[in-house]
Amino acid sequence: MRSMPRVNHIIQHQSYEDHCRKNTQAEENRIYCRHGSDHGLTVSRIAYIFLLENLLEAGTRGSQEQTSEIDKETIYAAGLLHDIGRWVEYETQEDHALVSARIALPILRDCGFSSTEIETITLGVLEHRLPPDKTSSPLGQALSLADDWARDCKNCPSQETCYKYSKTMEEIII
Numbered sequence: 001m002r003s004m005p006r007v008n009h010i011i012q013h014q015s016y017e018d019h020c021r022k023n024t025q026a027e028e029n030r031i032y033c034r035h036g037s038d039h040g041l042t043v044s045r046i047a048y049i050f051l052l053e054n055l056l057e058a059g060t061r062g063s064q065e066q067t068s069e070i071d072k073e074t075i076y077a078a079g080l081l082h083d084i085g086r087w088v089e090y091e092t093q094e095d096h097a098l099v100s101a102r103i104a105l106p107i108l109r110d111c112g113f114s115s116t117e118i119e120t121i122t123l124g125v126l127e128h129r130l131p132p133d134k135t136s137s138p139l140g141q142a143l144s145l146a147d148d149w150a151r152d153c154k155n156c157p158s159q160e161t162c163y164k165y166s167k168t169m170e171e172i173i174i
Helices: 005-012 014-026 037-061 072-081 086-092 096-110 115-127 138-149
Strands: none
Touching (some): 014 096, 037 072, 037 138, 072 096, 096 115, 115 138
8 A cells, every 4th residue: 555645745735725625614513514634535445446447448459548647646636626616616616626636735845746747736626616517627536526425425414405315325345
C-alpha cells in the first residue's frame, strides 16, 4: 500500500479543516445527508474503486482510456474537496461545485499538486453535480456516481422528503 503524502497534507491543511468545520456548523440541524470530511473520504474511496474497475475492464478489452492517467492521490484529493464549499451555498445560494473548485485551488497548490493535476481535480469537482452521462471527464463521472453511492438512503429517516432519493439509490451498484 502506498502512502499519499499530498492527500494527508490536504486533510491537515488549515483551510480544509476550517471549511469542513463550517460545513458541519451549517448542517448542524440538517435532516438530510451531511457533507463533512467523512463524506468526502467515502466519495474518494468509491470513486477510486469505480475508476479502477473501469481501468481493469478497459484492459480486458484491450483499449486505452483516460482513466489510466488519473492517479490515486488525484482521485482522493477530488473526493475530499468536492463539497468543501457547501457552507457557502447555504449562505449565498452560489453553486457549491463552483465554490468548492475555487476554494480547492490554493489548497491543492499548497499541497504540491501540479497544474495538470489541479486542472483534472477542479474539473472533476465542477462536474460532480452533473448526471454521470453529462460529464466530460472520467473523474467527474466517478465523483458524480460516488456522491450518490456514498449515501445510505435505505436507512435514512428523511428519504420521503429528500429531493435526491430514488429507490435505485438503495441498490449497491459497484
